[in-house]
Amino acid sequence: MVALHDLPEDVRNRLERNCKWHRFEPLAEIVGYRDQSRDVFFVTSGRVRAVIYSASGTVVAFRDVGPGQMFGEYAAIDGQTRSASIEAVEHSVVAQMSCDTFWKLILAEPAVAKAVLVHLTTMIRALSTRVYEFSTLTVQNRIHAELLRLAREHPIASTSVKIPKLPTHAEIASSISTHREAVSRELTRLARLGIVERRAGALVIPDIKRLIRMVEQAIGE
Amino acid sequence: MVALHDLPEDVRNRLERNCKWHRFEPLAEIVGYRDQSRDVFFVTSGRVRAVIYSASGTVVAFRDVGPGQMFGEYAAIDGQTRSASIEAVEHSVVAQMSCDTFWKLILAEPAVAKAVLVHLTTMIRALSTRVYEFSTLTVQNRIHAELLRLAREHPIASTSVKIPKLPTHAEIASSISTHREAVSRELTRLARLGIVERRAGALVIPDIKRLIRMVEQAIGE
DNA sequence: TCCCAAGTGTGACATTTGTCACTGCGGCTT
């Protein structure tokens, strides 16, 4: 997370005056794939998502961006076209900063430079993992790995983890490159095996270590 | 490319004294996947490759690093373990710089900071493309796209491009997540269609625009 | 309350992709 919060107050104030603020409704497109714009955006509230729609209708989801996080940084940094579309998932408020201001900020504030560098390597690692999983894991195992990633965002209660708002099957599918049906079937299978329990809107994993073992075994095979 | 060449000479000399130099034979492992080291390396001559071997023997290739390029930067930046193994492909000479020196360099030299930022976004774009292609293209189309990428590294002679040293089928396969056989078969098919011509050790693409059209059509479908 | 839309569950089937097994071809070594 790029922590603009930690900047000296006068710097932050000046930056905020340099931003344009926008609100977006769900499904609104904020940035278009391959656009030539180069501004950087900071999400204040809500949630937006980086996706690419192929012409045949397949949706590839790259990442979700929530409060305190930024998007649009790739084009701002390298001057290329937008690497993906950004669309609002929820009602969102975002601040728009020009690429020039962003560069000045990076070069003037070492803490920002560090944060951006770390942020970029984090993205690289996430994408590498995805490529690696795609190359070595079956669809089933990718679903397990994705469940584990979702679980890791929530606290462990003794051995069990509750994922309160499980994304739709279609959303899960589009982040691991498969189809809704495969996710549905696998969840049913995992439920039969007692590895997950489906509760209204939520998913409970009674024994998270068991899932961890399954994933580790799949990766190390 | 992170251009250390462009630094003032005194800075560069000091840096070079801070580096340890190494030579590696082909197949030597320079950095191990998940190691905890954090040094950055610069390739002076030769070529090294970032790969992960799954326990089942599948090889996933991430990128090749040649003279003037660096590797090991992710761990140096975020302090995590190594994201992949690095092994020498050819006899290579490599300079090793400590993570601390690297950070000082970034923070002291804006040109270096910029270069590293651009380099990281380039990596992100390459990985995103790979994820996108994997999610939307068939094996055949991924082979076409990879051939096009290889072709783009070489000059166009009127309409044709010659790829002098085509990587082995197995190498191509491991950068697009498929198998040697698929590459072999598809090259045969493309040769029959007149889209490629096989010459001793080289591959000629007589009409590069035709290949470009094929790839664009596949992506936009 | 009822109905609709979005999301889900599941079977049957089609297609793609991977696996195995074997042959052939250079180039290089002994």
Add this chain to the structure above:
DNA sequence: AAGCCGCAGTGACAAATGTCACACTTGGGA
């Protein structure tokens, strides 16, 4: 010159994955 080795070519088959069709569930609005 013979033989070996890594890479390449290819057929037959197995397995994984995707597609389609349709029924069911559920949680808000009208």
